[in-house]
Amino acid sequence: MDPSRYSQMIKAEAKRLGFLSCGISRADFLEEEAPRLERWLRSGMHGEMTYMENHFDKRLDPRKLVPGARSVVSVLLNYFPENQQPDGTYKVSKYAYGKDYHHVIKGKLRELHHFIESEIGEVGGRAFVDSAPVLDKAWAARSGLGWIGKNSNLLTRQVGSFYFIGELILDLDLAPDAPVTDHCGSCTACLDACPTQAIVAPYVVDGSKCISYFTIELKNEIPAGFRGEWDDWIFGCDICQDVCPWNRFAKPHQEPDFDPHPDLLTMERKDWEEITEAVFGRIFQKSAVKRTKFAGLNRNIRFLNGDT
Template identity: 75%
Template sequence: MIGKEKYTKMIKDEAKRLGFMSCGISKAGFLEEEAPRLEKWLKNNRNGEMQYMENHFDKRLDPRLLVDDSKSVVSLLLNYYPEEQQVGDSFKISKYAYGQDYHHVIKTKLRQLQEFISEEIGEVGGRAFVDSAPVMDKAWAAKSGLGWIGKHSNLLTQKVGSFYFIAELIIDLELEYDHAVTDHCGTCTACIDSCPTQAIVDPHIVDGSKCISYFTIELKNEIPAAFQGKFDDWAFGCDVCQDVCPWNRFSKPHKEPLFNPNPDLLSMTKKDWKEITEDVFRKVFQKSPVKRTKFSGLQRNIKFLDD
């Protein structure tokens, strides 16, 4: 027991030192409650053209199928709430995309945490995940006591809201396990009421195929004309359901320099967006997640907003 307590504290202390906002740990196993929910969500085609959501169904629900002999899921949160935000007459991008691509930033920190575990604890097998494999990160973070799933289906915490990334280490080491916290959404429906495309069809159920983030990032074809005029000037992603959430009054600016925006981004007007060239796109979004939609995708989004 002493070993488990000691190792758990060591891992959590190192996660904090590396800049993670918080760290929670769950016993690796089958996500019993999530299984029927995921099945129903997929059956109702809530994933739109995101076919990859249908792959690896069993692995999504059981990390032991992803990592041999896994015992623990270490969930980590990294703040991305920016000190400065886009203001004035501009097309908007999600705050998570202001700085460098979070996949690279977080993977580096996770590798450092894995190295620390190997050096200080011994040979521990496992894998690091950042939103790039069939891992239900929000479910694991909630199970690990890092927050509860809000009605907008994002992880929420009382102290800092929801503007943070979630990542995991799935390892074959037994640790001390945390417990889920209670839901504090109460009767509030701000996120549901404010969604520009009514994508939150029921509390905790988001129809991905109606979400502005889906249309501006995932969708490869033309955006359906039925949604014309409903995008609230969002050119990449959408933060409306988080912006209106009362718990995000407690968001604090991040301390990660790599997440700071290119100064040119904050000064761009709608005119600048409409006239953006491929060179400017490359310069402003050099290492940003916005590159995911490609220059042609961003042009499509801006044209849709401008029509």
Template identity: 75%
Template sequence: MNLKTRHTQLIKTEAKRLGFLSCGISKAQFLEEEAPRLEKWLNNNMHGEMHYMENHFDKRLDPTKLVEGSKSVISLLLNYYPEEKQNVNSFKISKYAYGTDYHFVIKDKLKSLLNFIQEEIGEVDGRAFVDSAPVLDKAWAAKSGLGWIGKNSNLLTQQVGSFYFIAELIVDIDLEYDLPTTDHCGTCTKCIDACPTQAITEPYVVDGSKCISYFTIELKENIPSEFKGQFDDWMFGCDVCQDVCPWNRFSKPHNEPLFNPNPELLSMSKKDWEEITEDVFMKIFKNSAVKRTKFSGLIGNIDFLKQEKP
């Protein structure tokens, strides 16, 4: 077995031991196909108020500009699909935010993986990324054979659907590279048909500025009144396009204790949410990604959901 093969197998075995669903590897190079797509998306203002998406255009498309000397992008998936869901008579939060903020959970796992690589392989420089820098996660995961980008612009896999986080280690060693998989969306348009705000404007294109996740998490101003009555009770994020995807019937519950929700979160009703205090908010979402929207933001979202259609 040559050194490259041995190193690649070592990394993939350790990734599995750390609890990652899967691990795929690509050559660190310019993302030629994604460049015009990203440019068009930005030119059409589909990023709304997310102005950070306009920054570091070159680095977003070329990891060698982001991490000096980089040769390989190691993409990893971590399952977050919960065993139990919220009370049906409740305002809803996206399943990814049920437990501890994924940034902390995954960063620790990535650090462990990088330390392992350095101990087993030798002097390897690299950086870990979880949503925290201009890296096109889904493009790299697809390039690494971990799935295909579906019509809802999420990474999909035949084995486990799409309820997982994507993260990367960009490293300065050559490894064996995986091949992309094929698209299995076929003629299905369930995600497009089900989107409450028609944010999926055409197959594979999501207008971020119309997405419920954008309105309830990213937007710092008031939600435009024309969307009243269209939010389907989502107060933080939205899972509609994933919930209706046929491939998600293969989702299996995660086994990461840190992603388990506070039991109170699952039992709360709409009335409980309407009366929530800041103390209860801080208790339920102690280490949660929901803190991004702050107590005031969540209350604003709930107030919006309580309003009737204009």
């Protein structure tokens, strides 16, 4: 069977597993991304995310992660919810409504890898989901799944940007896909809407100014200068995606694991302000919100209320 047939077979199985789309690129050095990543790190835009400084070479060359790697299979999994939190309450990013995506996508990727081996024979490779030195968006863009927009998210004309990205890096020759063109045009909606001016230029996000960084990654106290600019976000932020015109095409996901805990959609401000550790554990037992821990969530709520 030739690489094109392999590629078609893999994409068909990815669709059967529930992935939104699947694209393929050659496992080469990311030549264009290398200077961008170096400039970003030297500018300190990663803030306290010091792990971004590690494994620089591995982030740019998948062959250093998977010996003998030949192809990168990128997949998208929709998480756009049918129902959202009510207006006027504290906000959680939509990606964290349901079960932690790392576990959901990795399970599906392992199924896809198992299918490949059952059809082709032994194929070496690893599954990656936002928890290893892999530039997910760069590989997805190379694979033709979308373009990287001015807010640094992967965008598609069909469904916008509310989806997760995962990869299988394989030692298997596959037919690569061609990248798509940029369709941001003259739009600056994301730059104009960001309350902390974290999008410092088109396609450049200063992570150390991002609300998601403050509410999740930052372990120390939040700088007082950003008080009043959070728009009630206590875990993550969706502003630059919510205002993106391409997200008017977002459609509700069909993944039961991403359905929110019913209590999440009924919680009002006072419920958040009085939340106990037991309630936190019950609602977010399997959610990515656990990353910030109960103490971190309380810190974020107190900051919004001017208590810290």
